[in-house]
Structures are given as structure tokens and as C-alpha cells.
Amino acid sequence: MPLQQLRDADGPVETQMSGCGEWIEYDKLQLESAPINKYIKGTILMKYPPHELGTGEKVLKIVLEESTTQPSTSNQASINTFIFGKLVDDCESILKQGDTVVLTNFQASKSPSASKDGRHAFQLELSDEEGATVFVCCKTGPESAAIIRKTKVVMQDYTYAPLNTIKDGVTVNVYGVVKFFKQPYRSKGTDYCMTVTIVDPTGAKLHCVIFNGNADHLPKIYRTGDVVRFHRVKIQEFNSELQAISAPGFSVLTFDGALGVPATPRASSKSYHFTATDLQMVEDLRRWANANTSTFKTTVTLADVKAAEYFDLTCQLVAKGVVDRSAVMLKVWDGTKCPHTLKDVPVDRSALEGDASEITRLGPLTVDVLTYDNHTATAKSLKPGTYLRICNLHAKLAVGSSETRSGCPGAAPKMEFHLHGGTTYGRGIMPLPTDCEDVRQLKRSLESALSSDQDSMEDLTLLDVLNSSSGPSASEEISAGCVERCQQESRTVLTAHQHISPKSLGEVLHQTAPRKHRIRAKLVNYEPRALHQSVKLYCPHCRSLQEVPGDDDLDTWLLDAGRAGAGAGSCSEPHDAGWYETTVWEQGDQRRRQITVRFVKTNRLRRTPERSTILVEGVSLNELYQFSETFGNIIPTATRPDDLVLNDLSIPFLIQDGSWHYGCRRCSDPRPVSVLQSLTQDDTWESSAIAKALGIQQLSYVFVMKFTLDDGSGSLDAFLWDEAEKFFGISAADVMISEVLQEKLTRIMNTLCPPKTSPEDYPWLECCLKSYYVGEGLDQKTCYQVFDSTVAGLEDI
Structure with missing residues (x-):
């Protein structure tokens, strides 16, 4: 009632x-x-x-x-x-x-x-x-006096919006099929966050971001293909795409996406309405999703896993053991046998939590999974016997294993399994309830493995016990702190050269250049600390670098250029050419400056200011900023007796859509501004076309930083510059004009090298270095450069 x-x-x-x-x-x-x-x-x-x-x-x-x-x-x-x-x-x-x-x-x-x-x-x-x-x-x-009034509960059908009809600013109810999801993770505030991308038969998709102070009240999604019902999500535009967020009164139901199983809702609250119309919608979406199986991930078992593959594994936990403060080993099985030779994680039997007889009995069918960083808390909380889905698990061949290094170069590399840190690609550990369809299928697989292969399992187990000591052999003994970890769990990711064996910095420092290396180290320092100084101007022709001019210098140069133009006899009367119209006005400051603005004509009948091109003369820096807020293309010029020319190339030759473009003084051969008349015919005003017409070798914005890396065996300085944009996932030119990206760059560097934190707690970075010589003779020295590496989980920073 x-x-x-x-x-x-x-x-x-x-x-x-x-x-x-x-x-x-x-x-x-x-x-x-x-x-x-x-x-x-x-x-x-x-x-x-x-x-x-x-x-x-x-x-x-x-x-x-x-x-x-x-x-x-x-x-x-x-x-x-x-x-x-x-x-x-x-x-x-x-x-x-x-x-x-x-x-x-x-x-x-x-x-x-x-x-x-x-x-x-x-x-x-x-x-x-x-x-x-x-x-x-x-x-x-x-x-x-009132009497008790009891209102009859009316089961009502709600209205649901197809995903291709939703618009910015509305609150809607939607049904959809899960195409991608991230398990709940702690947001930057106090809430937990979950991101879900859903699709429906209209072909549209919707990215949903759900927050709640209690992770148990977020959508209970177990795999892609599940059907969800969201009530009261607010639609807003973010990065030019529509996004749904939980609005007041938000509620969610989740259903298994498999055909033929009961449509039992997994609810965010103990009470909900679910009508016959809802049941029909769930069944329709199930049929549609299963007819379009290419949209969703397929199930991979241990028997089917391939090297270098990332996959989701549904399994049961047999045992667990802490390796170090940032890694926990999970011993799991799914009823199938991995065909590859497996690498065992060196954890003492006494440190394992789990039934010793089960560990021995199931040994041939189990694999060791190393979980890192943010996943260790979940791993430590798990109880043996729990059913799990481990998402985005990495199957990796242990290149450079202890057998190979100990004198057996012909030994086949062993396979190991890593759950790297972060939440990229939905990575995480998800305990599954015993009544879900995936667990029911898993139980059948486990029971089948135990019944059909009992004899062979016992033989294998006996051999395993007879041929093994209580701990790892001398050739396999590795300290817990030195367990090999591949790049994805670190704060940075390799984009190539994963086949190269990792080396310590001590080894790198003793090898001759040129050479490529794969290393794992901590970023203990970087320069410049003022991140805006890391953006430089680079000439691809002469390969020179120069600083981006500061505001004080630019203001001085612009005023000097104005005085030089006045001394050269610039005309105070407006002078129009056939391809521009001129306006002159006087600034009421102490110098009685004149500002000349020439509006370039185009073939278009109407042209908005933001798409217009103007030639300006006699402006200050503040006035140049003001013009750039209104006009799309601004070209600072100076008047000479015979023609209109560019200023000294210390001043930008073009300001376009907020970006300031500079030319190389060494490689440019400036031409009179009148050559731009040719661009008015086609109305082509791209920066490259303007630079080419004016004879300017355009400079590019690049990042240039020096990283000090240390792994305990040695320390070296490595430069990051020609692949820095790939490393940060940010354009240097965009950083110059976007405060949002400037803040993101700061967050990235604070993640890689946390301020006010002990170096012992700095995150590990895995990256590629290439060594090279600079100088000649006695002045020759070895330098290092970061390449083919990028920051992991950029979308979460």
C-alpha cells in the first residue's frame, strides 16, 4: 500500500x-x-x-x-x-x-x-x-477526521525509449544489451562508479556512467550479452557523444542474456515491478543479441587459450597466496586442461590458503593467475571454492624464463597468466553467484572433468608429488619481490617489441649503442617540472628546437614591429586592394597607436567572423588575443613602401582557431602577403596552404621531457619527445590552447611520479628505450630515448 x-x-x-x-x-x-x-x-x-x-x-x-x-x-x-x-x-x-x-x-x-x-x-x-x-x-x-486510506498498487507498463531516439537533456527509461562494461571501481570521490555500454536493435549505442556510494547497489552485470533495464537515466552530451548518468529515482534490473534460462531479474533493490510486457522485451532482446553473436565476446576455456591472448575466464578458486604487497596469486580451474607448459608462481605451500588435498588432487588442471595492484584487495578477500569471472586476463609466454637463462636455450617458453592493474577493457575479478547460468555450466564442466578423468588425474597427481620437493628447485627459486611482471599491469604499456626480454638498467648501462631495450623502472624525477615548458617548437626540415615565445617577449616584439612600420611610412589613410578592405582606427594610449585591420574578401556572399581572415597591423598582444576570440584566421603584418609583408618570424605568422603558428627563421623564405590573393579564389585557408603560399617552413609543437629512471640496479636519464604525443595520448598543440588538457597532463605526471610520496611507493613503468651516440671523439656520450610506449588507462586519468 x-x-x-x-x-x-x-x-x-x-x-x-x-x-x-x-x-x-x-x-x-x-x-x-x-x-x-x-x-x-x-x-x-x-x-x-x-x-x-x-x-x-x-x-x-x-x-x-x-x-x-x-x-x-x-x-x-x-x-x-x-x-x-x-x-x-x-x-x-x-x-x-x-x-x-x-x-x-x-x-x-x-x-x-x-x-x-x-x-x-x-x-x-x-x-x-x-x-x-x-x-x-x-x-x-x-x-x-481521516480514516485509513489504502491505495491499491497498480502494476503499470513504463515507456521505454529506443536508443536511436534519445536526445540531450531528457530523462528516459531504456532497455538494452550490454556490449561493454567495467566492474565497479572507486571513483575520484567517495562513490563507486560503473560504466556500461548498451546497444539495441536500432543499431544505436549508449554509454552509461552509474554512481553509487555502495558498490552492491550498482548494476549486477556478469558478462557482455546481459540484458539491462534502466529507469530514469539522464541523457547529456559528453565529447560529442550522448551519455547516460543515473538521475534521481534511478533503478536497474539485469537479466542473463542466454536463451532458454529463466528471466529472473538481478535487482538494485528488493522491490520492483516486472510485467508481462517487460518479459516480452527481455526475450526479444535475448533473441536479437544471440542472433548477433559477433557483437559480443565468446567464452574461452583454458583448453582453448592462445599465447598473447586477452580473454575472460569463468573458473573456480582452488587456493590463493600473497606474493608481495602488490601481487596475489590465485590458483583456479575450469574443468579443462591448458595444453601449454605452465609457469608456476613460487609461493610456498605453507603460504597457500586452501585445502591441501584439493590443491594436490586438482593440480594438473589448475593454473596460477597473478593479480596486481588495484585487484589485490579483491583477490585477498576471496574464499577458496568461490566461482569467479576474471576479465581481460592476459595469457603470456614467459620469454627469458629462468630455464632459458640457466643454460637451457632450447627450452620451450612457459605460459603464465596475468591480471594487470587498472580497469581498462573491463579488467577485474567478479565473484559469481551459484545460481547464475554461467556457474551452472561451469559446475557441469567441473563435474565432468572429475568423473571422466579421475584415473588419469590421480596418476598425474602422484607423479607430480613424487617429482617435486616441498619448495621450488634451486634453478626456479625466485624471491617474491622479483616475480616477473609484464608491461600491462604497470602505469605504462608497450605498443610494440613485447618479444624483447626485459633488462635491468644496470645491464642497459653496460651495453654499447645503438640498441633497443625493454626495461621496468620507476620515474624518480622529470624535467621540466613546470609542464608548460615541456612544449617546444620543432622544425622538421633542419631538426632544430626552440622555446615557445612568452607573452612578455611577444608583446615587446609586436610593439617594436608597430613602431618599425610607422617609421617605414605606413599610410594612415585606409588603402583597399582588390582582395581586401581596410579599416584604421587610433588607440587612445600614450603612443597614439594606429591599428590597421584588412578584411580579406572571399567568393562567399555571407561569411561569419569565425570563418573570416583578417590582416592586422600595429596591434598589442592583448588586442591580438581579443581578435583571436572573434576571427578564425589572423595574420599579423607590417607595411613597407613597396608591399605588405610579414613581421619577423619571432611573431606568429598565423593565428587560426586559437592556435598560434610559427615559422622557422632558418628554413623559411618569406614572400609578400599579396601572394595570399591566390587563396581567395578557392577560399582555402588551411594553415599548411597559407604557410606554403607565404614561403614559410612551419614549426610543429612537440613535447620534450627528460625522465630519470631507476630500478635499483642503476639509474639513467631518457628523453621523451618525438613519440611523446603517443605516450601521453595528447597533442602538444592542443595542450597550448586547452586548460582541460593541461590539467590532464598534470594528472598523468602526478600518476607516474606522485608528488609528496616516497620513491619506494612510486609506480613501476614498463617501456622501450633506444640508445644512441651524440658528439664525436672524446666528447661522445650515450643517450637514451623512450619509444613505443604509452600511459596505461588514459581514459581513467
Whole structure:
């Protein structure tokens, strides 16, 4: 019964309610969905008119003040409350300012307006769909004593928007099939975050970002192909694409995407509506998804795994053991036998958590999975026997293994399994419930393996016990801190040359150049520390580097150019050529400067300022900035007796869409500005076309940084420059004009070399270095350069 009216004559509200559980104070609220056996009480301080969401649903907002009859230690005694769905129609006419209400089956979420309205940091959300109930005790007189009013719960069909019809700024309900998802991870704030990409038969896709303070209340998605139902997601544009975020009243149901299995919802709350229409939509999406299997990942077993493959593994945990503070080993099996020779992780049997007899019995069918960094907390919390899905697991051949290094060059490389750090590509560990379809299939595989191969398993186990000692042999003994780790779990990723065996920096320093190396080290320092100084100007013709001019220098050069133009007899009267129109005005400063602006004519009848080209003369730096905010192409010029020319190339020859373009003074052969008349015919004003016409060798923006790398065996300086944009995933030219990218570059460097952190806690970087000589004779020295490497998880930084 979503709404119940109570009579104040019948005593306190609590005595008239049955089975509502424990009263919870405002300051004891937690971010959870539909707290079981708890209720909240308050007086209606404010009531707002209802309004409609983009879904057609109504929402009613009220502000509750904590009941004065109950003691409260909260400093925020009022809380925003939102009522959704059918319950709005009932509450709209009944609830009045001053009424006392009791709420059950509510959801608490963060209030986005708390900093503005000064109310509680959380807000309450109620919907009949989620089983919410509102008890109201109205202030009535004897003549209008209310009776208990019980409202019949009406199962209603909601309206769902096809993904190809959604628009920016609306709140909608959607159904879809999961194409990609990341398991819940801690956001930069206090919430957990989950990203999901869904598709539907319209061919459209939607990227969804869901936040919640409790990871258990995020969508329970187990694999791509699952069907999801999102209620009340807000659509907004981000990076030129539509994105959905959870809005007030958000709820989700998830269904197994397999055909023929029961459509049992995995819900974010204990109450929900699921009608026959919903069931039909789920079945239709299942059939569509399974007919388009190429869209989704296929299941890979240990028997099918290939070297260098990334795959999702559904398995059971047999045992686990801590390797070091950043790595945990999981011993798992899926009922099939990996055909490759496997590399065992050197963990002492006494350090393994798991049944010793099971470890021995299942030994031939198990593999060791090394989990790193942010996955270790989950790995440590797992109990042997748990069913898991390990997403984006890396099968890797252990090139340069201990057998090869110890004098057996003909030995076949062994396969090892790594779950690298980060959440890229949905990487993570997901415990699975025993009643899900994937676990049921896994159990059948495990039972089949035990029954059909029991004899051979016992023989193999006996041989394994007879031929092994209590610990690793001398040739295999490796300290826990030196377990080989490949590049993907580090903060950087190799983009090529994964076949090269890793070397210590001590070994690299003793090898002659030129040579390519693969190393694993920590970034203990970098220069320049002022990151804006890392952007330089580079000439691809003469291969020279120069600093980007600063504002003070540019302002001085521009004013000097203006004075030189005046001394050369620039005309104070407007002079028009056939391809431009001239305007001159006087600045009222002490120098009585004249600014000349020439508007270039085009073949277009109408042209907006942002697509116009102007030639400017006599401007200051501030005026140049102002012009660049309005006009698309700005070319600073100077007047000479015989022609219009460019300034000294210390000044940019072109400002286009906010980017300042410079020319190389050594390699350029500037021509008169009149040559630009040829561009007006085709109306072609690309920077490369303008530079070519003016005889300018255009300079490029590049990053130039020096990294100091250390791995304990040695330290060296390595330059990062010609592949720096690939390394950072950012354009140097864009960094010059985008504050957002400047902040991202700062975050990246703080991730690689954390400030105010002990070097012992710095992250490991895995990258390629190439050595080369510079200088000649006695002055010759070896230098190093970073290449074929990139920062891992750039989308998460």
C-alpha cells in the first residue's frame, strides 16, 4: 500500500504502523537502497508542485524536517525528498505542509544541491515501483477526521525509449544489451562508479556512467550479452557523444542474456515491478543479441587459450597466496586442461590458503593467475571454492624464463597468466553467484572433468608429488619481490617489441649503442617540472628546437614591429586592394597607436567572423588575443613602401582557431602577403596552404621531457619527445590552447611520479628505450630515448 493516511486521534504514528522496523535518524543515513526494517520520520517543511520527467513520469519534491519529538544529533535537520511514479498522484492531493510523514523502502543518494541549499548531504527517493510506503498523519479537526486510506498498487507498463531516439537533456527509461562494461571501481570521490555500454536493435549505442556510494547497489552485470533495464537515466552530451548518468529515482534490473534460462531479474533493490510486457522485451532482446553473436565476446576455456591472448575466464578458486604487497596469486580451474607448459608462481605451500588435498588432487588442471595492484584487495578477500569471472586476463609466454637463462636455450617458453592493474577493457575479478547460468555450466564442466578423468588425474597427481620437493628447485627459486611482471599491469604499456626480454638498467648501462631495450623502472624525477615548458617548437626540415615565445617577449616584439612600420611610412589613410578592405582606427594610449585591420574578401556572399581572415597591423598582444576570440584566421603584418609583408618570424605568422603558428627563421623564405590573393579564389585557408603560399617552413609543437629512471640496479636519464604525443595520448598543440588538457597532463605526471610520496611507493613503468651516440671523439656520450610506449588507462586519468 504505497500511501496510508493515519488519524492523529489514534495516537503516535509509530503505534499505528505494523512491521516498519527501526526508526533511523537523519545523521545515521547511509548510501543504500531500500534499507530493510528501517523507517525515517519528518515534518513536511516545503512542498513543490509536481513536474514531468522526459519519460512522462511525474516527480514530486518535498523537504522534510526532522521530527522535534525525537532527539537528533544531526546538524542538517532538513532533507530533500523525491517521490516518483504512481505514488505522486496519491501524495499530491494528500500531503500538506506541516504534515508528519513516515517513509519506508526509500533509497538514499547524494544530494547534488547540498552545498547550495544547506540541507542534508543525502536526498531520499521513493517509488511505488521499489515498494516504497508513505504513512501520513494529517493535522485535522474533529469535523474532518481521516480514516485509513489504502491505495491499491497498480502494476503499470513504463515507456521505454529506443536508443536511436534519445536526445540531450531528457530523462528516459531504456532497455538494452550490454556490449561493454567495467566492474565497479572507486571513483575520484567517495562513490563507486560503473560504466556500461548498451546497444539495441536500432543499431544505436549508449554509454552509461552509474554512481553509487555502495558498490552492491550498482548494476549486477556478469558478462557482455546481459540484458539491462534502466529507469530514469539522464541523457547529456559528453565529447560529442550522448551519455547516460543515473538521475534521481534511478533503478536497474539485469537479466542473463542466454536463451532458454529463466528471466529472473538481478535487482538494485528488493522491490520492483516486472510485467508481462517487460518479459516480452527481455526475450526479444535475448533473441536479437544471440542472433548477433559477433557483437559480443565468446567464452574461452583454458583448453582453448592462445599465447598473447586477452580473454575472460569463468573458473573456480582452488587456493590463493600473497606474493608481495602488490601481487596475489590465485590458483583456479575450469574443468579443462591448458595444453601449454605452465609457469608456476613460487609461493610456498605453507603460504597457500586452501585445502591441501584439493590443491594436490586438482593440480594438473589448475593454473596460477597473478593479480596486481588495484585487484589485490579483491583477490585477498576471496574464499577458496568461490566461482569467479576474471576479465581481460592476459595469457603470456614467459620469454627469458629462468630455464632459458640457466643454460637451457632450447627450452620451450612457459605460459603464465596475468591480471594487470587498472580497469581498462573491463579488467577485474567478479565473484559469481551459484545460481547464475554461467556457474551452472561451469559446475557441469567441473563435474565432468572429475568423473571422466579421475584415473588419469590421480596418476598425474602422484607423479607430480613424487617429482617435486616441498619448495621450488634451486634453478626456479625466485624471491617474491622479483616475480616477473609484464608491461600491462604497470602505469605504462608497450605498443610494440613485447618479444624483447626485459633488462635491468644496470645491464642497459653496460651495453654499447645503438640498441633497443625493454626495461621496468620507476620515474624518480622529470624535467621540466613546470609542464608548460615541456612544449617546444620543432622544425622538421633542419631538426632544430626552440622555446615557445612568452607573452612578455611577444608583446615587446609586436610593439617594436608597430613602431618599425610607422617609421617605414605606413599610410594612415585606409588603402583597399582588390582582395581586401581596410579599416584604421587610433588607440587612445600614450603612443597614439594606429591599428590597421584588412578584411580579406572571399567568393562567399555571407561569411561569419569565425570563418573570416583578417590582416592586422600595429596591434598589442592583448588586442591580438581579443581578435583571436572573434576571427578564425589572423595574420599579423607590417607595411613597407613597396608591399605588405610579414613581421619577423619571432611573431606568429598565423593565428587560426586559437592556435598560434610559427615559422622557422632558418628554413623559411618569406614572400609578400599579396601572394595570399591566390587563396581567395578557392577560399582555402588551411594553415599548411597559407604557410606554403607565404614561403614559410612551419614549426610543429612537440613535447620534450627528460625522465630519470631507476630500478635499483642503476639509474639513467631518457628523453621523451618525438613519440611523446603517443605516450601521453595528447597533442602538444592542443595542450597550448586547452586548460582541460593541461590539467590532464598534470594528472598523468602526478600518476607516474606522485608528488609528496616516497620513491619506494612510486609506480613501476614498463617501456622501450633506444640508445644512441651524440658528439664525436672524446666528447661522445650515450643517450637514451623512450619509444613505443604509452600511459596505461588514459581514459581513467
